[in-house]
Amino acid sequence: MRKKLLTGLCIALCLFTAACGAADLPSDQDGSGGVQDDGSEAEQSAFRLEMTEDVYPLTIAEIPYTIINETGETRKVVLVPLLEREEDGEWRSVDCTGIFCGTPDYVDEKLNSVLSTDFYPDLSAGNYRLTFQTEDWPDGESISDEFALK
DSSP: OHHHHHHHHHHHHHHHHHGGGOSOOOOSOOSSTTBOTTSOBOOOOSEEEEESOSEEOTTOSEEEEEEEEOSSSOEEEEEEEEEEEEETTEEEEOOOOOOOOOOEEEESSEEEEEEEGGGOTTOOSEEEEEEEEESSTTSSOEEEEEEEEO
C-alpha cells in the first residue's frame, strides 16, 4: 500500500511541476538568436539549443532541433518544452496537451530530437521560441532558439 502511495505521489509531482513547461523558467537568453541590441553578434554559447531550420512549414508533424554541448563536460537538460509565440512584440506560452516527466537527460556533445506538433493543437503561422531548462531545475539556466512557422 505504501509503495502505491509513493508511486502515485511521484507521478502527481511530475505532472504538476513539469507539464509543458508551465513552471516559470528563468531565462539567460533573450531569444535574439545571438544578436545583441547594438546589432553585433554575441559570442555563441558552448551549451545551446539550435533549431535545424529558421522556417518550417505549418503542416510539419515534428520540428527537429539539436542541443549542442561544447563545454567539455557532460551537461543536463530537462526536455520539458516551453513553446512561446511572439504576439505584439511579447512572448506568450502556447497551450500544450502533452505531459512530460521532467527528469534531466545527459548531453555529452550533441542531442538530436524533435518537438511533436501534436502537443500543440493551436499552432498558426508566426514566430516561435522553444526553451528548455538546464542543469538543476528549477533554479538552473535555460537554453532557447527561435523559428517561424509559415
